[in-house]
Amino acid sequence: MHLSSSQTRRSKAEPTIALINIVFLMLIFFLVAAQIAPPLEQGVKLVSTTDLDNREPPDALVVMADGLMTYRGASVTPAHYVTIKQEAGPDDLDIIRLVPDRDLSAVKLIQISAELKALGAGKIMLVTEQGLEMK
Amino acid sequence: MTSLIDVIFLLLLFFMLSSTFSRFADVELGTRGGTGAAAADLVPAFIKLSEGRTSLNGAPLPVDDLARELAHQQSVNRINVLIVSVDATANSQQLVDILLIARKLPGLGLQIVQ
Structure with a gap:
């Protein structure tokens, strides 16, 4: 006790x-x-760059190293993605952002961007990952 | 007091899991306008990309020296358009490297061919 x-x-x-x-x-x-970010596809390695201006985390079409495309976790085709963008807002097609994997074949990337342009996309922007070193 | 801690922990967990520290940037694929030069005035430089290798006008050149060499060519030979030929083995990283070099040189148009 x-x-x-x-x-x-x-x-x-x-x-x-x-x-x-x-x-x-x-x-x-x-x-x-930190910034709140929509999750990107698992296993995508972004193209690394050093001296571009920062922008907010992308909500964009991810192109994996094998050329498969996903948007918000679901796999899509360029035509499907353009439809999604058109439904989201009429101006959303002016600038289309792509998040390519760094090992994606450049020819494939050009094909995809040509396909998107043919479907009505305006500017194609490639989203990259900014290196931490300062210039 | 305990409920306060609970809520703060919850907020902390939410922000830890939902946020990112990577910094993103973007670069336009293709040209920003053109050079404004007529077709007859075009003086091209030719870049060929293949797996891990870059060549300028047929001569192999490391990517690190490319910016300097292009600036030199621009002042000496007055090149005003860059034709980038992409091999099936070249990857996106190489293409973006070239895009970055090209956008830093004013008055240089860019054409990408396969």
């Missing part, structure tokens, strides 16, 4: 305030340092 009472006295409450402080700190860090 004596033993158990001494044990209960020894176990104090958790230092809640300190815990909250640290969690708050992490929360603020993630809020400030």
Whole structure:
């Protein structure tokens, strides 16, 4: 009895305030340092570049290394993607963004962009991953 | 107090899982307008891309030296259009590297052929 009472006295409450402080700190860090991103396809390795202007994370057509295309997790054809874009908004076809894998054959990439242009796309932009080194 | 921590933990988890630290950029595939030169005035330079190799006007050249060489050609030979021929073995990274070099040189048009 004596033993158990001494044990209960020894176990104090958790230092809640300190815990909250640290969690708050992490929360603020993630809020400030990161951007919310729609998930890209798993396993796609983006083309790396060093001196372009940053832009927000892409919500765009991902072209895998083998030429398969996915948009928001579902595999699509260029014609299907153009239909989705047309339904989303009439101006969405002016600039079409592609996220090619860095190992995708360049010929295939050109074919896909020609196909999209034939379907009514305006400018084709390639989304790349910006390297961390500064110029 | 405990419920407060719960909510903050939840927020923290949400932001940790949904955010990204990679930085994205984009580059236009193809030309930005043209050179404005008439067809007769075009002085082309020819770049051939194949797997891991680049050649300028038939001579092999590393990609790192390409920007310097093109700027040189531009001032000496007055080239104003870049014809990029893409081999079936070349990948997107190589093509984007060339696009980046070409967009940094003013007054240089770009044509991509297969």
